[in-house]
Amino acid sequence: xxxxxxxxxxxxxxxxxxxxxxGGWSTTARTAALARLREMGLPGRRDEYWxxxxxxxxxxxxxxxxxxxxxxxxxxxxxxxxLKIVFVDGVFDAEASDDLTLEGVTIERLAxxxxxxxxxxxxxxxxxxxxxxxxxxxxxxxNTAFATDGLLIHVTGKPSKPISISYRHASxxxxxxxxxxxxxxxxxxxxxxxxxxxxxxFNKCMEVDVADGAKLHxxxxxxxxxxxxxxxxxxxxxxxxxxxxxxxxxxxxxxxRNEVVIELTGDDALVHVAGACVGDGDFLHDDTVFxxxxxxxxxxxQVFKKVLRNGATGVFQGKILVKAGAQKTDGYQxxxxxxxxxxxxxxxxxxxxxxxxDVACSHGSTSGAIDEEALFYLRSRGVPEPQAVNLLTLAFxxxxxxxxxxxxxxxxxxxxxxxxxxxxxx
Amino acid sequence: xxxIKNLHVSLETEDKQILKGVDLTVEAGKVHAIMGPxxxxxxxxxxxxxxxxxxAVTEGSATxxxxxxxxxxxEERAAAGLFLAFQYPVEIPGVGNMTFLRTALNAQxxxxxxxxxxxxxxxxxxxAKAKExxxxxxxxxxxxxxxxxxxxxxRNEILxxxxxxxxxxxxxxxxxxxxxxxxxxxxxxxxxxxxxxxxFLVITHYQRLLDHIKPDLxxxxxxxxIIKTGGxxxxxxxxxxxxxxxxxxxx
Ligand SMILES: Nc1ncnc2c1ncn2[C@@H]1O[C@H](COP(=O)(O)OP(=O)(O)O)[C@@H](O)[C@H]1O
Ligand SMILES: [Mg+2]
Numbered sequence: 262x263x264x265x266x267x268x269x270x271x272x273x274x275x276x277x278x279x280x281x282x283x284g285g286w287s288t289t290a291r292t293a294a295l296a297r298l299r300e301m302g303l304p305g306r307r308d309e310y311w312x313x314x315x316x317x318x319x320x321x322x323x324x325x326x327x328x329x330x331x332x333x334x335x336x337x338x339x340x341x342x343x344l345k346i347v348f349v350d351g352v353f354d355a356e357a358s359d360d361l362t363l364e365g366v367t368i369e370r371l372a373x374x375x376x377x378x379x380x381x382x383x384x385x386x387x388x389x390x391x392x393x394x395x396x397x398x399x400x401x402x403x404n405t406a407f408a409t410d411g412l413l414i415h416v417t418g419k420p421s422k423p424i425s426i427s428y429r430h431a432s433x434x435x436x437x438x439x440x441x442x443x444x445x446x447x448x449x450x451x452x453x454x455x456x457x458x459x460x461x462x463f464n465k466c467m468e469v470d471v472a473d474g475a476k477l478h479x480x481x482x483x484x485x486x487x488x489x490x491x492x493x494x495x496x497x498x499x500x501x502x503x504x505x506x507x508x509x510x511x512x513x514x515x516x517x518r519n520e521v522v523i524e525l526t527g528d529d530a531l532v533h534v535a536g537a538c539v540g541d542g543d544f545l546h547d548d549t550v551f552x553x554x555x556x557x558x559x560x561x562x563q564v565f566k567k568v569l570r571n572g573a574t575g576v577f578q579g580k581i582l583v584k585a586g587a588q589k590t591d592g593y594q595x596x597x598x599x600x601x602x603x604x605x606x607x608x609x610x611x612x613x614x615x616x617x618x619d620v621a622c623s624h625g626s627t628s629g630a631i632d633e634e635a636l637f638y639l640r641s642r643g644v645p646e647p648q649a650v651n652l653l654t655l656a657f658x659x660x661x662x663x664x665x666x667x668x669x670x671x672x673x674x675x676x677x678x679x680x681x682x683x684x685x686x687x
Numbered sequence: 688x689x690x691i692k693n694l695h696v697s698l699e700t701e702d703k704q705i706l707k708g709v710d711l712t713v714e715a716g717k718v719h720a721i722m723g724p725x726x727x728x729x730x731x732x733x734x735x736x737x738x739x740x741x742x743a744v745t746e747g748s749a750t751x752x753x754x755x756x757x758x759x760x761x762e763e764r765a766a767a768g769l770f771l772a773f774q775y776p777v778e779i780p781g782v783g784n785m786t787f788l789r790t791a792l793n794a795q796x797x798x799x800x801x802x803x804x805x806x807x808x809x810x811x812x813x814x815a816k817a818k819e820x821x822x823x824x825x826x827x828x829x830x831x832x833x834x835x836x837x838x839x840x841x842r843n844e845i846l847x848x849x850x851x852x853x854x855x856x857x858x859x860x861x862x863x864x865x866x867x868x869x870x871x872x873x874x875x876x877x878x879x880x881x882x883x884x885x886x887f888l889v890i891t892h893y894q895r896l897l898d899h900i901k902p903d904l905x906x907x908x909x910x911x912x913i914i915k916t917g918g919x920x921x922x923x924x925x926x927x928x929x930x931x932x933x934x935x936x937x938x
Contacts, residue, residue, distance in 0.1 A: 633740070638777035638831075639787070641737050642847060643765035643795035652790065656781025656830075 268302035271320055272399075275303055278322045279407045279438075285375040290386035294405035297390070301397040310396050313576040313608040314518055314547040319400060319492045324462030326433045327488035327515070336427065337456040337482040338673055343425040344368075346412065350430060350460045351437025353410055357427075365418030366451060371411040371440060381413040381442045388468040388496035392522035395551065395582070401494040401520070404466040408440030411466075415444050416451040416475070423452035423478075428459030430486055435460035441467045445475040447500070452667065455481035458489045458514070469497040471505050473527055479507040480670050482677060483517055487543065490516040501527030501556070508665045510674050511538040511546050512681045518547040525552070525559040525587075535564040535664035539654075539678060540573030540605075541685045547576035548596070554587040554620075563594040566661040568654050569605035570685070580612040583620050592622035599657045600630055601650070651682040688886035689713040689736075689855050694747035696728075696735050696911075705731045707911035708747070713855065716883040720897055721890045722922060723908035724930050729890045730774050732908075733859045737771040738764050751855055765791075766798035768854030772844035772861045774890075779831040784843070787831045788813065788850055795851060816849045820876055837864035845876040856880065857888045862896035874899030894926035907933055 264272070276298070281291055304316040318325055346368070347357035353370060361368040374381065386405040392398060414424060426441075437460035445451060449472075459465070471477050483491060491514060497505050511517050523532050538546040552561045567575035577596035598607030609626040631653055639649035658678055665671040689712065696706035705728045713719045721729055735742050736749055738761035749756045751767055759767065779787065793803040804812075817827055820842050832840050841861050848856055858877070862870055877887065877900050889900060897905070897919065905921040906913045907930070915921065915933060925933065 632779075634777050635779045637739050637761060638773070638779065639791070640761035641739075641765055641771055641773075642787070642791035642851065643762050643798065644791050645762045645794060645798075646760070648790065648794065649762075652782055652787075653779070656779065659781040 264302040268305050271305065272299065272303045274322050275320060275403070281407055282372070282409060286377055286379045286382045287371070287385055290382070291406045294386050294389070294402045297393065298399055298402040298406060301399040301402065303399050303403070310549070310578075313578070314516070314545060318490055318516060319462070319464075319518065324434065324436045324490060325488070327430070327461035327486055327490070328433060329430060330458065330484070330486040337484070337677055338425055338454050338670075341423065341425070341454070341669060341673065343423045343454060344420070345425050345427065347427045347429060348410070348437070348439065348459070350432050350435035351409060351439055351463070354429075363420050363422070363424070365416065365420040365449070366424065367415045367417070368424065369413045371408065371413055374413055379413070380415060380444065384442050384444060384468050384470055385440070388470065388498055389466065389494070391498070391524060392494070392496045392551070398494060398520060398522070400464055400492045401466050401496070404438055404440055404464050404494070408438045408466065411440040411442070413442050414453070415446070416449045416477070417446050419450045423454045425454040425456070428455070428457035428463070430458040430460055430489060433461060436462045438464045440465070443467065443469045443477065445469075445471045445477050447472040448474045450476040452478040452480070456484060458484040458486040459491065461489060463489070463491040463493070465491065465493045467493075467495045469495065469505065471497065471499045471503040473500040474502045475500065476504040477506075478666060479505070480665055480674070481509050482674070483509065483511040483514060485513045487513045487515065489514050492518045493520065495521045497522070497532070498524045498526055499530040499532060502529045503527060504531045506533040506664065506666060507535070508661070508674070509536040510677055511536065512677065513540070513544065514546070515543050516545050518549065520549045521551070523552045523561065525554050525556050525561065528557045529559065530556065531560045533562045533664050535661045537566050537658040537661040537674070537678065538575065539568045539681050539685070540570070540575065542571040542573060544569070544573040545576065546574070548579070550579040552581050552592070554581070554583045554590045554592065556587060558589040559587070560591040561593070562664070563596070564661045564664050565596040566658050567598040567607060568601065568658065569598055569607065570601035572604040574605065575607040577607070577609040577611070577626065579610075579624070580614065581622055581624070583615040583617050583622065585616040587617045588619040590617060590620040590622065592620065594624035596626045597657075598628045599654060600628060647686045651679075651686065654682055655679065688715045689749070689751055689888065691749045692747050694732070694735070694749060695745045696731060697743050697745055699741050699743050705911050706735070709911070709913060711906065711913060713886040713888055715886055717903045718881070718887040718889060718900060720902040720905045720922060721888065721908050722892065722905060722925055727908045728911040729908055730859055733771050733857045733890060736857065737761060737769060762794065763798070765851070765853075766795045770848050770851060770853030770856050772841075772848060772856070772858040774859040774863070776832050776840040776844055778833045780833050782831050784829055784831050785813065785827050788847060791847070792850055813850060816846055819879070820846050820849070821872055822846055838866065838869040841865055841873060842869065845873050849876060849880065852880070854884065855886045855888070857890070859890045860892060862891050862893060870896060871899060894922040897922045909934055
């Protein structure tokens with residue numbers, strides 16, 4: 262089907278300002294991705310999948326400028342022992358980064374892994390293609406084609422500390438495109454941390470292959486610069502008895518669209534995807550999740566909580582697809598918002614599509630204000646109203662934070678939220 | 688301590704008068720009981736005193752040690768020394784009981800210009816008080832009142848009271864839903880706090896509780912007014928004859 266002219270124009274205008282890195286093993290995948298992108302066209306306002314979130318600023322050739330946050334507070338995960346890798350406006354910062362060697366894992370940069378034969382070639386852009394099957398995700402295809410750098414992380418054992426990727430934002434007009442590939446071998450286990458505002462506009466893709474019996478923990482915070490924009494994708498494929506747990510805290514940012522696409526391909530696998538976001542004012546946060554059960558006895562769990570105030574908007578689109586034969590599927594999805602005033606809104610579209618008969622799937626979506634009874638109870642014990650509201654807000658988000666397995670990381674996230682709540686107290 | 692004068696209260700949303708002129712003074716060191724049929728306005732009185740939304744005071748006043756209670760936010764009333772043990776304690780999922788109490792205690796101390804209590808001191812104190820009330824460590828860790836039995840909730844109210852050491856304690860049917868042993872614990876908790884400087888207003892349906900907490904005065908409330916005041920034996924009279932004859936007496 263031919264694309265509408267406006268879409269064609271928008272797509273070509275965007276492509277025109279990008280350069281495809283040439284040479285090496287990724288060229289084939291990049292060229293194919295570009296063709297894919299041209300076929301789909303970049304998202305427009307009329308696209309069903311972008312019904313609640315206007316993609317204009319993610320699509321236009323140059324990003325809107327984003328002021329830099331005054332970084333007086335310490336960065337997330339500061340106190341955690343980790344292998345630290347830093348990108349500034351999407352450019353690798355060797356000086357600020359640790360040496361990329363750690364037992365149990367090999368880490369290379371996409372921009373430098375130029376050999377013709379590379380393990381990542383079988384994954385780069387490949388999980389993204391699979392994720393395009395049900396719904397087009399053109400920003401991910403754009404990413405595969407034009408990513409300037411990223412990390413190729415091959416987990417072969419159990420690294421002793423988390424691999425941490427910090428994204429710093431230094432230029433008000435930066436436009437960053439990064440693509441990571443993570444392969445976790447059978448029986449291996451690792452934790453990946455991500456944090457920071459990254460750029461004025463950030464397009465990030467992470468393809469994750471979790472082999473049989475492997476485990477990957479992913480905890481990220483999307484920082485704080487109010488005007489930054491981001492479109493991110495996680496494409497994960499899970500083997501038998503594998504585990505993937507991903508948690509995201511989003512604080513501030515004019516626009517964030519986090520798409521997570523999971524395929525459960527081996528029996529007895531488990532995936533947990535959770536998110537907490539706090540938005541004040543000019544803030545739109547969109548979680549778009551698509552989980553496909555294609556094996557027996559797998560569990561998927563989605564827990565998304567959003568706190569919105571001063572006209573902030575939260576979006577949740579979540580789908581569980583249970584294919585024929587994916588018996589004994591246990592699918593759970595909850596999306597909830599706490600609206601701290603009447604100007605804020607939460608738009609949710611939960612979906613179930615089930616082709617197997619022996620499954621247990623549930624989903625729920627709610628939107629509510631602060632519980633007045635609880636607020637009065639706290640105040641009657643002497644807790645001042647703003648502090649009581651914060652306590653209840655934190656309690657609301659706690660269910661999502663509880664999805665993080667590692668207690669220290671969970672504490673770290675809670676601290677972030679507390680700090681935000683204090684900064685944004687009414 | 689607590690002085691209520693000619694208090695008239697209506698609902699904010701509908702034109703319904705609930706308290707129709709309540710006069711009541713609780714002196715420091717005294718225990719007053721309020722008894723009365725369901726719907727007579729006992730809980731409304733306790734809510735209005737503690738500052739809950741939804742009520743409009745149309746006439747009258749209420750002061751605590753001379754300070755105008757009705758002019759204060761609920762948290763200010765608490766810091767001034769007022770405490771209400773709720774008839775229906777509220778469940779707060781996600782907020783740990785311990786965190787809740789420590790936040791409350793330190794907020795009150797801060798409001799009064801005192802130093803915050805550090806974690807070690809607080810833990811020591813709460814453990815001791817919880818033990819007296821037969822509240823186990825698990826209950827302290829759980830979210831506030833979530834999954835607590837009726838009796839546990841009431842004991843938790845008394846624990847809060849013991850920790851916050853208010854000057855004026857209002858207990859709204861703290862005895863309802865308690866078995867004999869639990870009632871004894873609650874009564875002991877209250878009696879432990881009795882001293883010359885503290886006032887109590889104990890709202891109850893039954894005389895039972897008053898066997899354990901000896902009141903100095905008993906008031907009977909009906910249809911938004913205190914219709915009779917007497918000594919401890921007034922509670923016995925209610926227990927034996929019910930409210931009907933008292934109501935007739937005044938009618
Ligand atoms: N928020 C409210 N909304 C509607 N009616 C109320 C409210 N609060 C109290 N009432 C009414 O006021 C009267 C007194 O209630 P309450 O104070 O709870 O009495 P008691 O505690 O003595 O049983 C009852 O008729 C009750 O239905
Ligand atoms: Mg009552």
